[in-house]
Amino acid sequence: MHPTIHTAPTLSSAARVRLAPAAPALWRVIDTGGRVxxxxAARAEDAGTRYEARVxxxxxxxxxxxxEFWSADDAVDCLRFTR
Incomplete structure (x- = not known):
């Protein structure tokens, strides 16, 4: 069993969003206008941390x-293009 992830991932400055805690291993992705x-979501796996984008x-x-992505930045990019 893998440990629960409690720390928000660090996003690149190009992401232009912020993360707000929603639950253990879950963050709201908020754009520059303040809209969610x-x-x-993050989960630890043997190969590293896996990130899931949800709309x-x-x-x-x-x-x-x-x-699902191996990079938090890739998951956030997916959210921006899914809207």
Missing amino acids: IGHL LQLQTHTFRPVG
């Missing part, structure tokens, strides 16, 4: 996974 554009499904008020 999705969630970033809000307005009809059901649930978050839908849109991709």
Whole structure:
């Protein structure tokens, strides 16, 4: 069993978003206008940390996974292009 990730990943300055804690290993991704554009979930695996990008499904008020990445920056980029 892998430990829970509690520390937010460090994003590159090009990401132009900020992360706000939502739960253990889960962060809200907030754009420069203050709007939540999705969630970033992290889980530890043998090969490293895996990041899952999730977007809000307005009809059901649930978050839908849109991709898994080895880079938090790649996951955030996926959220920006999924909107």
